[in-house]
Amino acid sequence: MVNYKDLGLVNSREMFKKAMEGKYAIAAFNFNNMEQMQAIIQACVECKSPVILQVSSGARKYANQTILRYMAQGAVEYAKELGVNIPIVLHLDHGDTFELCKSCIDMGFSSVMIDGSHLPYDENVALTKKVVEYAHQFDVTVEGELGVLAGIEDEVQAEHHTYTRPEEVEDFVKKTGVDSLAISIGTSHGANKFKPEQCTRNADGVLVPPPLRFDILKEIEKRIPGFPIVLHGSSSVPQDKVATINKYGGALKDAIGIPEDQLREAAKSAVCKINIDSDGRLAMTATIREVFAQKPAEFDPRKYLGPARDALRELYKHKLVNVLGSANTVE
Numbered sequence: 387m388v389n390y391k392d393l394g395l396v397n398s399r400e401m402f403k404k405a406m407e408g409k410y411a412i413a414a415f416n417f418n419n420m421e422q423m424q425a426i427i428q429a430c431v432e433c434k435s436p437v438i439l440q441v442s443s444g445a446r447k448y449a450n451q452t453i454l455r456y457m458a459q460g461a462v463e464y465a466k467e468l469g470v471n472i473p474i475v476l477h478l479d480h481g482d483t484f485e486l487c488k489s490c491i492d493m494g495f496s497s498v499m500i501d502g503s504h505l506p507y508d509e510n511v512a513l514t515k516k517v518v519e520y521a522h523q524f525d526v527t528v529e530g531e532l533g534v535l536a537g538i539e540d541e542v543q544a545e546h547h548t549y550t551r552p553e554e555v556e557d558f559v560k561k562t563g564v565d566s567l568a569i570s571i572g573t574s575h576g577a578n579k580f581k582p583e584q585c586t587r588n589a590d591g592v593l594v595p596p597p598l599r600f601d602i603l604k605e606i607e608k609r610i611p612g613f614p615i616v617l618h619g620s621s622s623v624p625q626d627k628v629a630t631i632n633k634y635g636g637a638l639k640d641a642i643g644i645p646e647d648q649l650r651e652a653a654k655s656a657v658c659k660i661n662i663d664s665d666g667r668l669a670m671t672a673t674i675r676e677v678f679a680q681k682p683a684e685f686d687p688r689k690y691l692g693p694a695r696d697a698l699r700e701l702y703k704h705k706l707v708n709v710l711g712s713a714n715t716v717e
């Protein structure tokens with residue numbers, strides 16, 4: 387058993403309180419390896435932003451749970467070495483069982499998500515409550531979810547989304563005791579969030595997806611005022627990265643994300659945590675493909691992972707400043 391406090395991590399409670407007051411959102415970036423972790427910490431230290439380091443169950447299998455725990459501890463020390471002691475949360479992304487959540491809590495996570503969104507309402511309540519009861523004994527914060535996001539990824543699958551029903555949120559929060567709530571208002575996982583036929587074209591011929599359901603968000607805020615809301619599936623799928631990938635042999639078709647101005651708007655509301663993973667994958671892949679195409683004789687991994695890490699850091703800095711609004715919120 388290891389408690390996150392001994393690793394220098396924090397839970398999300400204070401972070402969300404400040405984000406709510408300051409009308410910004412905390413970045414929740416996924417990581418699976420050292421380069422991603424370094425890029426996240428470099429960006430957040432440079433921007434003086436708090437951060438949530440997210441680990442999916444797939445990431446945990448890929449990297450090994452013990453290694454990830456030491457990497458999170460390493461991230462805390464690395465930030466200090468870079469000169470800013472930013473608050474860092476280690477969070478389980480899309481936990482699907484009580485056992486997985488417990489195991490993460492026992493291994494030093496400071497926050498967990500229990501994603502019961504696919505279950506019937508009462509089962510979601512019961513599972514989430516069980517996780518909260520365990521987590522709160524160790525002052526670990528818990529994110530629950532109501533409503534289903536569309537999108538297909540390794541471990542997260544749903545064909546269609548179901549928007550969160552505002553009339554359920556108050557009861558869910560009261561019965562479960564969760565610390566934050568992920569909702570479905572039109573975001574989805576992965577790089578193909580919308581089909582082109584769902585979009586309209588603007589004057590420049592650029593595809594514009596249907597807007598997020600801010601009406602549902604407002605209704606939720608009315609019912610649980612001041613309660614931290616989470617947006618998953620919030621990558622914007624930068625078209626320059628998609629173009630670079632395709633230029634150098636990639637085959638990404640109809641990759642469409644959430645416009646950044648809508649996320650900026652959401653960050654000013656009760657949305658305190660915004661999850662971004664796919665955009666980082668696109669930035670790394672675009673850079674690696676470009677290096678491979680331009681330097682075909684290169685075979686030192688540092689020569690392509692290094693530039694990929696730099697591109698990732700720049701992407702994250704852009705997010706912190708222009709999308710989340712969390713830059714310069716850490717003294």
Ligand code: G3H
Pocket residue numbers: 416442443444445479480539540541542575663664
């Ligand atoms: O929401 C899911 C995250 O992007 C993690 O994806 O399960 O492929 O690690 P993953």
Ligand code: 13P
Pocket residue numbers: 416479480574575576577617618619620621622661662663664665
């Ligand atoms: P994206 O696929 O839009 O980056 O969403 C990531 C996410 O929600 C992780 O939980």
Ligand code: ZN
Pocket residue numbers: 480542575618619661
């Ligand atoms: Zn997610």
